[in-house]
Amino acid sequence: MTTVRAPGVWKRSANLRVGFLYLLPSIILFAVFLFYPMIRTIYLSFFLTDQNGNAAVNVGFENYSYLLTSPAFLNSMKATGLFVLYTVPVGIILALFFALLANEKLKGIGFFRTMYSSTMGISVAASSVIWLFLFHPSVGVFNRILLVLDLPQIQWLLDPEWALISIAISTIWMNTGFSFLILLGGLQNIDEHLYESSRIDGAGYFYRLRRITIPMLSPTLFFIITISLINAFQTFGQIDILTKGGPSQSTNLIVYSIYREAFINYQFGTASAQAVILFVIILVVTLLQFKLLERKVHYQ
Amino acid sequence: MKLMLLFLTVLSLAVLAACTNSDSSTNDEGTKEEGTKGEATKTEDDKVSIEFWHAMSGTGQTSLDEIVANFNESQDKYEVKAEFQGTYEESLTKLRSVGGTKDAPAITQVFEIGTKYMIDSGYIEPIQKFIDKNDFNADELEQNILNYYKVDDELYSMPFNSSTPVMIYNKDAFKEAGLDPEKAPETFAEVINSAEKLTKGEMYGFSMLTYGWFFEQLLATQGGDYVNENNGRTGDATEAAFNSDEGRLVFRTLDTMNKAKTFGNFGTNWDDIRAAFASEKVAMYLDSSAGVAGAIDTAPFEVGVAYIPHADEVKRNGVVIGGASLWMSKGIAEEEQEAAWEFMQYLTTPEVQAKWHLDTGYFAINPKAYEEESVKEKWAEFPQYKVTVDQLQDTVPGYATQGALISVFPESRQQIVTALEDMYQGKDPAEALEQAAEGTNRAIEVANKTKK
Numbered sequence: 001m002t003t004v005r006a007p008g009v010w011k012r013s014a015n016l017r018v019g020f021l022y023l024l025p026s027i028i029l030f031a032v033f034l035f036y037p038m039i040r041t042i043y044l045s046f047f048l049t050d051q052n053g054n055a056a057v058n059v060g061f062e063n064y065s066y067l068l069t070s071p072a073f074l075n076s077m078k079a080t081g082l083f084v085l086y087t088v089p090v091g092i093i094l095a096l097f098f099a100l101l102a103n104e105k106l107k108g109i110g111f112f113r114t115m116y117s118s119t120m121g122i123s124v125a126a127s128s129v130i131w132l133f134l135f136h137p138s139v140g141v142f143n144r145i146l147l148v149l150d151l152p153q154i155q156w157l158l159d160p161e162w163a164l165i166s167i168a169i170s171t172i173w174m175n176t177g178f179s180f181l182i183l184l185g186g187l188q189n190i191d192e193h194l195y196e197s198s199r200i201d202g203a204g205y206f207y208r209l210r211r212i213t214i215p216m217l218s219p220t221l222f223f224i225i226t227i228s229l230i231n232a233f234q235t236f237g238q239i240d241i242l243t244k245g246g247p248s249q250s251t252n253l254i255v256y257s258i259y260r261e262a263f264i265n266y267q268f269g270t271a272s273a274q275a276v277i278l279f280v281i282i283l284v285v286t287l288l289q290f291k292l293l294e295r296k297v298h299y300q
Numbered sequence: 301m302k303l304m305l306l307f308l309t310v311l312s313l314a315v316l317a318a319c320t321n322s323d324s325s326t327n328d329e330g331t332k333e334e335g336t337k338g339e340a341t342k343t344e345d346d347k348v349s350i351e352f353w354h355a356m357s358g359t360g361q362t363s364l365d366e367i368v369a370n371f372n373e374s375q376d377k378y379e380v381k382a383e384f385q386g387t388y389e390e391s392l393t394k395l396r397s398v399g400g401t402k403d404a405p406a407i408t409q410v411f412e413i414g415t416k417y418m419i420d421s422g423y424i425e426p427i428q429k430f431i432d433k434n435d436f437n438a439d440e441l442e443q444n445i446l447n448y449y450k451v452d453d454e455l456y457s458m459p460f461n462s463s464t465p466v467m468i469y470n471k472d473a474f475k476e477a478g479l480d481p482e483k484a485p486e487t488f489a490e491v492i493n494s495a496e497k498l499t500k501g502e503m504y505g506f507s508m509l510t511y512g513w514f515f516e517q518l519l520a521t522q523g524g525d526y527v528n529e530n531n532g533r534t535g536d537a538t539e540a541a542f543n544s545d546e547g548r549l550v551f552r553t554l555d556t557m558n559k560a561k562t563f564g565n566f567g568t569n570w571d572d573i574r575a576a577f578a579s580e581k582v583a584m585y586l587d588s589s590a591g592v593a594g595a596i597d598t599a600p601f602e603v604g605v606a607y608i609p610h611a612d613e614v615k616r617n618g619v620v621i622g623g624a625s626l627w628m629s630k631g632i633a634e635e636e637q638e639a640a641w642e643f644m645q646y647l648t649t650p651e652v653q654a655k656w657h658l659d660t661g662y663f664a665i666n667p668k669a670y671e672e673e674s675v676k677e678k679w680a681e682f683p684q685y686k687v688t689v690d691q692l693q694d695t696v697p698g699y700a701t702q703g704a705l706i707s708v709f710p711e712s713r714q715q716i717v718t719a720l721e722d723m724y725q726g727k728d729p730a731e732a733l734e735q736a737a738e739g740t741n742r743a744i745e746v747a748n749k750t751k752k
Contacts, residue, residue: 048750051420051707052396056750072739137566138581158567160725246510246568248721263393265711267746 038279045272053268063273073274075249076257077281079164083253084232086168087175091228092221094172095179100209102180103187113184120177124237131170132157132242157243160250167251170238175231179224186220187213218297226289233282254278340635347379348639350406353395355388355624360461363659371646378639380407388414388624389710399423404629406640409460411624412448413709416532418627419456420707420751425628428454430641441648441665444695448621448703451533457625458644461590461662464619465517466688467609468577468595469584471602473498477583484584484606486616488553491584491609495562498583504564506557507585509573510720512713513622514586515542515550516704521610522546523617526704527744533699536751537706537744542716543737549611551719551729558724565724568717574598588622589688590661596682605684607691618695620703623662661685663692708743715739 020027045063047055067073098116102109119127134141135156143153156166194212203211214221236255239245245252245260252260254274262271343349356364361384368382385391388411398404400423410418418424431438438446438455445459471481477497485494495505508514516526524546527537557563564582566573574591576582578598586608587595596603610616626647628640646652653669656662658678664670670679670689679686695701706712719736723729 048746050750051417051747052399136575137572138576138579155565158565160721244568246717246721248725249718260714264389264714265708265743267711 041272041275043272044268045276047269049266049268051266053266055269059269063270064277067270067273067277072249072252073257076252076254079250080233080253083164083168083171083235083251084229086165087171087232088225088228090168091172091175092179092224095176095183095224096221098176098180099183099187100213102184117177117181117184119174120181122174124174125241127174128170128238128241131166131173131238135166135242158247160248163243163247163251167235167238167242170242171232171235174238175228179228182224183217183220186217189220190216215298219299222289222293222297225293226286229285229289230282233278233285340633340639343379345376347377348635349379349381350636350639350643352380352382352407352409352640352643353385353391353405354382354409355385355391355411356409356461357384360660360662363656367647367652367655370652371643374646375642378642380639380643392417395423399629400631402632404632406629406632406636407643408627408629409624410457410627412622412703413713415449415451415456415625416705416707416709419451423627423630424456425630425637426454426456427458427628427644428456430628430637430644431455434641436645440668442663442667442692444618444692444697444701445621445663445665447697447701449625451705457627458647459621459625459665460623460647461656461660462621462623462665463588463590463662464621464688464692465514465586465608466589466592466691467584467606468587468592469604469606470577470580470599471604473503473580473583473601474604476500481602481604484604486607486609487612488549488609489612492553492556492560492562495557495584496560499562503580504582505562505584507564507566507573507576507582508554509570509586510565510568510717510724512716515547515716515720517586517608517619518550518553519546520620520700520703521608521617522549522614523698523700525700527706527740530699531702532705533702536748537704538748539744540712540737540740542740543733546611547733548730551723551733554720555723555729589663590623592684592688593661596684603684605687607687607694616694616696617698618701619691620701621663621692661688663689667693706744706747708740708747711743712736712740715743 044055046058046060048057048059048063050056102113102116133139137143137153137155137158140156142156146153154162157163190213194216195208198208198212234255235253236259239251239253239256240259243251245256255278258271258274258278261267261274341349352368354361354364365382368380372379383405385394388409391408392410392414395404395408395410399421404423430436441459442462445462446455449455449457449459467484469484474481474484474494477494477500479494479497485491491506498505519526519542524544525531525541528539528541529535529537531537531541554563558565564576566576566582570591573582573585574587574594577585577587577595578600580601592605607616608619626644628637628644647656648666650664650666650668650672653664653666654672654675657664657669658674664675669675715736718739719732722735723732
């Protein structure tokens with residue numbers, strides 16, 4: 001007649017507690033460096049801050065309503081959207097192209113692999129300075145080439161029509177190295193037997209590319225698309241060095257606009273509101289991606 | 301999962317509480333601290349050691365490091381440590397995190413448009429206090445520079461590196477265009493005319509860096525105020541005043557040349573416009589007096605320096621100084637303040653100022669420096685240097701040339717830059733200027749709302 005008494009909560013949660021203990025270091029790090037700043041940002045976004053950056057006047061949602069009707073901020077959103085469209089698809093297609101080339105087994109291919117991924121080794125600041133010289137209106141290489149070809153000169157960074165495109169070109173160049181490396185890694189992981197069998201079946205190169213390479217590469221592609229999108233939304237360094245958001249605000253992407261607002265104008269309130277809006281945009285885009293694209297991803 | 305979430309919330313709340321606590325405690329400390337406190341930092345051989353934050357890079361930094369080393373050798377009571385803290389904006393951001401505490405540097409170099417911010421910040425001790433206490437003779441310093449940093453007749457910071465705008469032009473191009481190379485155009489109309497004659501092939505007649513500072517200068521030389529309340533000098537400014545007839549005239553003048561294709565737009569980067577001048581893409585441009593030496597050095601042709609142009613109808617009022625000044629911290633040990641004061645006095649001596657002027661092209665804040673042999677020699681060789689000093693000394697003192705005093709200057713300058721860029725792309729000049737005024741008004745309004 002002995003009844004088995006259910007063990008107490010303390011006992012039952014033993015595993016959970018041990019689990020937490022293991023997680024504790026990362027939870028503390030996240031809390032200090034991610035959660036706290038984030039909560040603080042959301043909190044500040046409802047205030048106007050005084051000269052020392054402390055919350056001074058509670059304005060409710062006024063910062064948000066101001067931003068969403070301010071032509072300057074709407075322009076920043078538009079520029080950011082365009083920038084993402086310019087850089088992400090081209091950058092990934094270019095990287096994929098290079099990766100496919102470099103995946104061929106040729107003599108001395110190591111040299112090309114190193115070359116193609118070399119932009120990864122240059123910091124944004126250093127490469128921006130190089131591009132600054134290339135784009136220079138009076139002594140830059142690009143305008144020299146145009147001059148030799150007898151084409152009209154382009155004010156690369158000074159013409160609002162061109163500035164964003166110029167930044168996009170330099171960004172694609174900077175990011176291709178990283179995407180290339182990841183994609184090449186993905187390509188190398190594809191089982192050689194698949195290709196062998198298809199060759200026996202008489203499949204051509206493009207058929208193999210479409211039916212084997214791309215599906216097998218899809219997890220890697222999905223990863224690189226997500227990362228590139230988020231990176232493009234957060235572009236800062238090249239803007240700061242090449243255009244400082246100008247001309248006529250045409251390259252004032254959201255992150256640069258946040259920087260200006262916070263560290264030049266000392267308005268942490270509106271800067272925080274911008275940061276929150278950016279966060280929401282990235283969150284939505286990433287969720288959409290997972291919903292729409294992940295279905296097409298082929299996991300082995 | 302639920303437990304995990306609960307745990308997370310509790311933890312983040314705890315962290316939040318901890319952080320806000322520490323926030324408020326440092327704030328309390330900051331406000332309670334009246335005057336000075338704490339022990340001075342000493343070196344091993346018992347010298348009082350102070351920090352000096354500056355934003356000078358390149359030749360400025362080299363020269364400044366030498367001056368600091370000379371000071372440290374010249375006496376055995378104090379030791380100054382000069383530390384480069386990045387651009388003016390960056391160093392100001394860093395100062396904000398330590399300002400008013402005993403960890404603040406004894407001396408900080410802050411750009412001229414940070415003057416209002418620094419006065420309101422409560423981080424600093426006005427220099428006037430030390431001038432009065434030690435009977436320092438401030439009258440021998442350059443009055444037109446002191447005027448900028450004086451508010452209600454009290455000097456808040458020690459001027460250090462000051463510059464003004466000048467017009468730099470290509471004398472060879474003037475000769476080719478049939479103009480007198482010794483006589484640069486003086487008024488807006490003359491500049492428009494000369495620019496037309498100078499524009500030839502790849503060379504534009506005139507250019508100006510797209511930077512708010514130059515607009516302020518062309519406004520001030522007509523006697524126009526930048527903001528109301530007499531440029532913010534007699535009370536807190538509440539709105540922009542630059543969208544006046546004077547401001548519109550500046551925009552219209554630039555627009556006229558831009559439409560006539562005699563104006564070259566070289567963007568917002570100092571190096572780009574200087575390279576354009578040196579590579580003969582533009583014949584006349586506005587630069588800082590600190591850029592004169594570089595222009596003479598790099599140009600393969602003869603370089604002329606002239607006063608900035610003024611409006612045809614109005615007498616020339618002159619220029620507003622730009623650059624930076626040195627601020628003394630509050631809340632540090634008294635001995636450290638004394639050391640800082642001692643160093644500032646050393647900086648104002650004619651010998652040091654002569655060296656500074658020759659090394660960098662900044663003005664000497666002590667005009668006696670111009671009587672030093674080394675300066676005289678250099679001026680004989682390059683009479684262009686003298687023009688910059690003459691222009692400053694010819695300036696008519698007044699609210700306009702004293703310079704505007706607002707805490708949101710960086711933001712307002714950005715508004716002007718955008719307005720200029722929009723105008724160069726074809727926007728109506730008056731409309732572009734009006735938009736900049738609106739942006740500035742909002743910035744001033746927000747700043748006034750949050751002021752304690």
